[in-house]
Amino acid sequence: MHQPVDSSFRSSVSRSWASAGSDGGRRRVLIVAAILVAAAVAAWLVFGGGAETPAENPEAGRPSITVIVPGTTQVADSVRAVGSIAARRDMPVGVQGEGGAVTAVLVDAGDYAQKGQVLARIDRSVLEQQVSQLQASVIRARADAALAQSELDRAQSLVARGFISKADIERRTATRDGANAAVNVAAAQLREAQARLGRLDIRAPEAGLILERNVEPGQVVSSGSPAVFRMAQNGAMEMRALVAEQDLAGIEVGQSATVQLIGSATEYAGRVWMVEPVINPQTRQGLVRIALSGDRSLRPGGFASGRIEVGTADRPLLPESAVMGDAESSYVYVVAEDGTVERRDVKVGTVSSAGVAISGGLSGKEQVVMSAGAFLNPGEKVSPVLHKPQK
Incomplete structure (x- = not known):
């Protein structure tokens, strides 16, 4: 390619030296030679001075990112x-009886109580006096019944001698029966008063943990008051x-x-x-x-x-480094066929030493970014490198 230019250049120089006979002619020849050299260099640069520029690589400059195609693995499924x-079992404990002023609270929140244990006491002074009165009534009624029985026994011993009529026997028998009935009535009244007295003690219905204490000494409570304790049955x-x-x-x-x-x-x-x-x-x-x-x-x-x-x-099973999360959801980054990074929201299942099971959002066939997700943005172009597990 360069020979024609070189031959022409030498021929022109030879003719110029042959025809030049003076110093002025030599200067003209040098000028012409310089012009021809410049033309030769320009021709070399245009026609043969450099190699062809290679086509630009579309993936040049993209970061290489390790990806994994997880497939599916049988894992323990969870919700x-x-x-x-x-x-x-949340048990509210209230006042069963008539109520009154609380004189003592024997437990606090956090204590463990046994079934039937007294949790708080209510003023008992009035009912205690009533119980004492009814106890005396029972004693008197029993004495009256014993006297009526004795009189009946004496009368029955005199019937055969004719000193006592049959009508007197019947009357004394009725008196004895009435006295016995009075004993039963007095005893029943006493038991009622004792029961009401016992209900002034607030007791644990079952063994359990005291969760709340809503009563203090001096507080007046009644059967209509809110629960004074809350318990967890058996804790x-x-x-x-x-x-x-x-x-x-x-x-x-x-x-x-x-x-x-x-x-x-x-x-x-x-x-x-x-x-x-x-x-x-x-x-x-x-x-x-x-x-x-x-x-x-x-x-x-x-x-x-x-x-x-x-x-x-x-389920698809991923390393923990592949799964990220924010305030909205858990997510991973997947790489599409054209190298574009996409965010994919997922539902996380069981987490174990083997990895994180994905219960929703992935089929297992995607290319999932293993560990560089924190440095990527959706829409970014990358060059995926498939991870090869070690054998």
Whole structure:
């Protein structure tokens, strides 16, 4: 390609030197030679001075991101729910009798009471006097009955001698029977007064944990007053879990569950003991009651989350680093065929040492970003690198 230019250049220079006979002619020849050299260099640059520019790589500059295609794995399936801690059997304790001024409160919230234990006492002075009076009435009635019986016995011994008529015997017999009846009436009145006196003591209906104390000495209470104590029967607690309507079908009595208090890392084992038959028409949620042991750290009213084991299912299983969360939901990043990063909201199932089971939002065929999700944004272009598990 360059030979024609070089030959022409040499021929022109030779002719110029041959024809030049003076210094002026030599200068003209040098000028012409310089012009021809410049033309040769320009021609070389235009026609053969550089290689062809390669086509631009569309993936150049994209970050390489490790992805995983999880497929599906058989894992223990579970239903997650939130709710509150409550006494399994919440017992309000009130005043059974006539009431009056409280003279003593013998327990406090947090104490454990036995069945029949006195929790508080109400002023007994008036009823104690009535009981004493009725006890005296019973003694008098028994004395009258004994006297009537003695008189009847003497009269019956004189009937055969003719000193006492049959009518007198009948009258004395009636007197004896009336006296015995008076004894029974006085005894019944005494027992009633004693019962009313005993009901002035506020007692625990069952053994359990005192949850609330709503009475103080000097306070006047009656049968119409609000409950003065609240107890948890046997100290047993439960979680009242709110479960979405579509998840209730898989929950049955007897299934195991794990409950965790908000702000605590401790997990409590439980078991479903009741699935209430009514669904809230506004929230479309049902109530599942999970029985828990009577641990003192389980306080009624506390907020908790629960996981109910409902069997096994085939679920995508991801490493914990792939699953992220915000105030709205849990999510992962997936990479589309063209390398575009997409956010995908997911529903998290069982979490174990093997990974996080995804119960909704993924089929298992997607390319899921393993660990760099915190540095990515939806719509960003990346170069996915498939993770190869170690054998």
